[in-house]
Structures are given as structure tokens and as C-alpha cells.
Amino acid sequence: MATPETIVNDWDPDALDTDEMILQMGPQHPATHGALRVELRTDGEIVKAARPHIGYLHRCFEKHCENVDYPGVMPYADRMDYCASMGNTLGFALAVEKLHAIQVSPYVDTVRVIMAELQRIASHILGVGTYSMDIGAFTPFLHLVRDREKILDLFEWTCGARLLYNYNWVGGVSHDVPEGFVKATGALLREFDSVTFPELLDLIIHNRIFVRRLSHVGVCSPELAISHDLTGPNLRGSGIARDLRKDEPYCGYQNYDFEVCLGKGQYGPVGSCFDRNWVRVVEMRESSKILHQALDRLEKMEKADVHEKVPKRVKPPKGEVYFRSEAPRGQLGYYVVSDGNVNPYRVKVKSPCFTAMSVFHHLAKGMMIADIIALIGSFDIVLGEIDR
């Protein structure tokens, strides 16, 4: 099964112990969350070593960016992390605005925060839901997706798209929120807070089998997490309070009252798969908190133009900028170099899932095969973002 180019030194099939075999998990496998291939050297059910292979979904995002103008990058940015498009485009829009020195109005900021947080809930719903599916419970996923659908309805209502929105533009957003949006979102959040969220905790998160499966598995110590540049929920799962919305606020996040959720290790060591998943779960509640505040603020605000005065052809001055924002899956950084032309000279993305994969083989050693699935799921990776 193993092709020669994937086997080097200790992966030589002839050098294996007689009990060992190499198992190719993916790229077509139901639980690898996309086209990820993991090469496992297994002894029975025990995994001796694991190696992730990425790149099956490489679409030359960064090269594409050099050949389109700045607004044209947005649809490509959408397609990186297709489960959380709002976060991707927000990061790029903010990076170009920083380069171009554009200041958007507080109204646009608030709309962006609302969209980003709704997207965060939708993304975490997918993450937590598919995670419970990886562990073998199908029902929580469908209960959660019920709410995700409503969030997507809101997006569709606002900008016409349900998955890839092209919503955040350089200097604004594509559409203003429609009439009645605040009311509908408020109702959705009330439903989420008082029905879906407690149901989720009861049904799966505190389930004994679920806890026993995860609480001692894939323990990532804070040191390991930092040295491998884990970000977002994966880092916070290891107990490190690092959230760009607090540390380097953008879009006026400093004005909102919310907590940075940390893995507490209720059932085992801090940094386990359970903790990473737990952070996502409670983060949904915090996002809902931010949304309630933002919606109140938006109602009191006067309607403003959501398109700032940006020239038709965005031509930032010569220079370079690095901007990072807290996407649902972690720190999403854009390094944009401009040579004063219509097209960016170079765009480099630092994606959270990519760095999360770097710690994979450390944690996978000595696990069982079922735990590998739990580990992949606990990073909540999206291959579109890893490979770009």
C-alpha cells in the first residue's frame, strides 16, 4: 500500500516489526474532515507512529491572489476555510484597510462583529457536531445543525449566499443588514441559549462515554502547544488565555464584555481532546453574549453607509502589512505586500489549522486507532484552510 516516495527511513515496510503494519487513513475516509491522509504505523490497535500528509486540496490561493485585484481576492479568501468564510474575508479586509489606512465607521464595525460571531457559532456548531459524530453519536449533530441552518438563513437574508458570502469588502461590507435582522437574530440567540446549548451539554458533552473517550486522550501540554504554535480554541484548550479579540482588539472588540474560554480539565488533564472541544462549546455561549451586546448597539446606532469612500480600483501604497485576527479556528494571519499596483504583490496566509497539524504526530504516538479519529476531530481542522 505504501508508495516508495512516502516511505523514508523508519517507514520502510521491510524495516517494520512483524506485528506492525502501515495503515493509510484517508484521503477518502469519513472522519478525516476532508482530504487528509494520515499514515499510521500500527501494532494491532495501537498506533506506533503517525504522519499526516496534506496538500490534497491545494488550490494555489496565494498565487491566485497575485493575479487578481484586492476586491477580487475576497471570493478566494472565502474558499479557504469554507466552514467560516466570514472570518477569512474579515481578516483580509482588515489587512488591506490597515495597509491603505482606511478607517471604517463604528456601524460597519458592529455589523462585522455580528457577522463574525454568528459565523463563529455556526463554525463551532459544525466542529462540535461533527466531533460528536466522530465519537459515534449522530443525534447531537442534527440537533445542532438545526440552529446552524437558521444562522445560514440569516446570512442568506443579508447577502444572498449561504456558504461563501463575499460579504466583507475592503472598506465596508457588501450589504447592510436587512430590516428586522436584529429581531430575528435575537430570537435565534434566545433559542440557542435556552434550548440548543443546554441540550448539547446534557446530550453529549457530559455524557459518560463521551467523557471517558476523550478526557485522557491527546493531552497537549501548554509548552507543547506554544512550541507548535497552536492557536485559537486549540491553544485555549491547553489552558492558555490567548485570544486576539482581547489581546489585540480589532473591530471594536474591546468594547464588548466577554470571557476568554479555557480548557479546565474537569475530567482529566488540561489540554485533552475533551478540553479543546469544551472550549468550542463554551465559546458559542460567549459569542452569543457578544452578539446580544452588538445587536443592542446596532439598534441604537444610526444607519450609516456600509461602503466607505474607497476608490473603485483599490491601490494601496507601496508597503507591506501583517494583520492577524481571531478566526473561529484560531489566529488567521495575512501578510500582504503591495508594490503600489492594483494586484497585491504577494499574499501569505498563516492558517491556524496548518500549525495545528504540526503537533499531530507528537500526540498521536501510542494512541489507539479510535483515538486518532478523536484527535483529528479535536483540532477541528478544515483541509481547505490547511492546503489553501
Next chain:
Amino acid sequence: MDATYAFLASFVPEIAGWPAWALMLVSAGLPALACFMFMSLGPLVYVYAERKISAFMQDRIGPNRVGPIGLLQTLADTIKLLFKEAIFPKKVDRKLFVIAPILVNVGAFMPFLVIPWGGRLQPADLNVGVFYVVAIASLSTVGLIMAGWASNNKYSLFGGMRSAAQIVSYEIPAMMILLVPVMIVGSLSLQDITMAQHGGLQNWFLFRYFPIMPVAFVVFFVAGLAEVNRAPFDIPEAESELVGGFHTEYSGFFFAMFFMAEYTEMFVLSATATVLFLGGYLAPIPALQTLGFIGLPHVSLGWLWLWFKAWFLVFVMMWLRWTLPRSRVDQLMHIAWKVLLPIALVLVVVVGGLVLWPATANGFFWDRWVGWPLTLGLVGFLLYVMVRALQWSRRRAQELAAPARQAVTP
């Protein structure tokens, strides 16, 4: 067989003149055929029920396209599977690959031979009935390992090995618990075990020796769940880990056979558990045993009672499957060897002692008043809570979403 002969002879007296082999064929073949048809068409119903029940629990509608409320959906699926090409991957061991699903089905169907559906409605009343059920049911394990090995796929191999480890482990506590009713009755025949529970609800083994037998039943049911590879013990096919486990490489009719076997096994387990603990074909109130209450005392309702009780247990299995996540392989072994087996051992010893002492040979003195109301109450309560919780959350979600709908549709 004799009963069938007598039944046929009462309609067609000439039958007595037939040669012996023809008599044998008719009087043994007909019930076997009826039994087989009944059982093999069962999965059509179970699969539909499972899909509808899961839809209810997941706030979906479920199949509703083929036939009224989707009733013909599984029939359509079966026909589709029958006409699909059975793909044999290049390096499979063809012989074993074909034999495996058949063997699994043998293990699933054969136990029906001894399940009593009524006093005389039983294909064969073997005097080693319980032993026979266990022995034949383990045949399917061989089929699963065969399928895993023959597929020439590492995932299938893992599935086969897991199922072997799992079934071997869980058979031990299950067997121990099987001994409990056997000890009380003093016979291995399923007919005898059923008859020992007659006289109404409070005589069912589940409700005797009050705190002891419910525990035994739960242990048996859990071990049985693991034996038929149902969630939360469905690790041999664990679709998120092993893709499809032992049936990854199967397609078309051969896949359908595995499917059929799985659902049939579920029913076999439920029927066995019903016979051993829930009074088999006996009605909870003796008056309901026949249609005597509307003046037809010769029409027995026994088969219907067994059907109901077994169905309820099948429903519980579906309930568990759509609620619980999957256990891991080592945790599974932990449950079998360190939890279920000690409990089973203790139960065997304790019940054995109680049976030997004349005062408690047939149960404790409080069973008549305490055992069955409490046990039934608990089951009813759990069912009630499940349905109410689902209904509550659905209603509440609708109430809270109402303003949103108004806002969206001005």
C-alpha cells in the same frame, strides 16, 4: 413437526397415505418456510422503524417518499441492493468472501428454531434450547472474521478482529446470566423456561428476586448489545473509524445480507431476552392470553405478546443507538471483564444459593408487591422523560423562533 402433521391431517386426511419422506418434507418444510419468510421479511420493518425512530429523536421527518409515509422505502432499498452489481475487489478471497455473509445469516436465523411463539407454536422444542441459541448465535462471529479476512482490506481486518475480541468477551457474562433463569427452572428448554413464568406479570423472571433479577437482565441486555454489534458497542463497523469495518468491501446483495443479519440478530437477542426474563409468549394478565375476553378462547395471542415484548426491546436498542456515542475498544473490554463479568459471577452464585433454599426457591416474599411496579415504573418513567424532553425542546424552540419568523416574512 408432529403438530404440523396433525394440523394438516385434519384438513387433508389423504395425507396419511403419503410416503414417509414426503410427509417429513411437508410437515417439517412448511413451518420452516413460514418461519424463514416471517424472519427474513422482518428487517424490512425494522429498518423502516429504525429510520423513523431516529428521525423522531433527531427532529427530522425520515423516509416519506416511497409509499404512504415512506412505508415502502426499505422495500425499494432492498430491490435496489438486489439489482446492484456485487463488486469483488481484485485480491479478495472469493470463496470466503461469498461464504461469510451466508454464515453470518446462518448464525442470525437458526436460533429462531427454538424460540417458542406459543405452547405448540415452536419449530422445535430442543431440550438444550438455551445452549443451542448461544452456540448457533456465535457462528456469526466466524462469518464476521471471515469477511474481515477475505476482503483483503486492513479496515475490514480490524473490524473482523474487533468483532472477534468483542463477542468472545461479551459471551462470557451473557452465558453466566443465561444460567440464572436456567437454574431457577432447572431446564434448558425455552418452552419450560417460559412455562415456569406463567401466572401473570409478577411471575416473570425479571420481577422475581426483586433487586437481583433486574440487574441480571440489564447485564444480559448490555452483553447482548455488544454481541450483536449495536451502538454503543458497534466498534466492529464503527463507520467513523473503520469506514464500514468488516463490510467495507461488500456491495449489492452481499451487503444487504449483512444488513439483514444485523437486524435479525437484534430481534433474536430481544426474543431470547423476552423468553428468559419477560415471560416469552405469556400475557402480563392471564386473561389476555387468548381472545377469550371476546368469546374466542381458542385463538391464542401468545405470538403477539412475544412480538410486542421483543419489539419493545428492539426499540430500546434503537433508542440507545441514537442517544449514545461509541465506546473505545479497550473500554469495551474493561466493561466486559471488570464490570459485567464480576457482576454476573456474583449473580450466579447468589441466585444459585437462593434457589437451593426452599423459602426463596421461587422468589422473595415481597416480589408480588414491590418488584414489578417499581421496575415497570422505572422503564415507563425513562420512556416518558425521553418523549417529553424531545417534545419540550421542540415546542420551546418553535416558541422562541416565532418572532424571527414574523420578522423574516413581513
